[in-house]
Amino acid sequence: MQGASRREFLKIAAGLSALSAGSRAGDAAAQGPSLRPTPSCPGSAAPTARQTEGPYFKPDSPLRASLLEPGLTGTPMIVTGAVLSTACQPVARALIDVWHADDRGAYDTTGFRLRGHQFTDDQGRYRLETIVPGIYVGRTRHFHVKVQAPNRPVLTTQLYFPGEAMNARDPIFSPELVMRVSETTTGKAGSFDFVVDLGR
Ligand SMILES: [Fe+2]
DSSP: OOOOHHHHHHHHHHEEEEEOOOOOOHHHHHTGGSOOOOOTHHHHHHHHHOOOOOOOOOOOOBBBBBBBOOOOOOOOOEEEEEEEEETTTTTTTTTEEEEOTTTTSSSSSOOTEEEEEEEEOSSSSEEEEEOOOOOOTOOOOOEEEEETTTSSSOEEEEEEEOGGGGGGGOTTGGGGBBBBEESSSSSSSOOOOOEEEEOO
């Protein structure tokens, strides 16, 4: 097991033991995120839940909406959605920085394979081309994402897949961060709208 991978696993193991040792109040707190109201636009929405960035984030990813490149294996996937304010208004020019494991569950820690950032368009929309990430020890299938509205703090979170057996055993997993995922003729399509607090 790689050092970084082992560190993430140990953190998860620590989280699991804390959960199992937790009081009833602790358990309730651990389940807190699943009790958040589902964002519903139009109207108003709670900001997207924050999650740990984990050990594999690297700054200065390339500006690119497609992470596909020669030699990449795995199931193609297109993820689309929007960045919205808590008042359900589209946020243009919001940063979306994505990094994730390859189809074998490995991160590129030396280069920028499966890492990239883009900015939302005038309607606050984004479109990411990539592959379905593989799973690795202790974690269910996920994308890592940082979202940042112009001149606002960075929101670090993760996106999940529905119907994954590991979702139930990953203490970091949160049901409110599950994408809508469908099969397409070329792979999978996912969608997720992020909600950020513009502070005004
Ligand atoms: Fe990860």
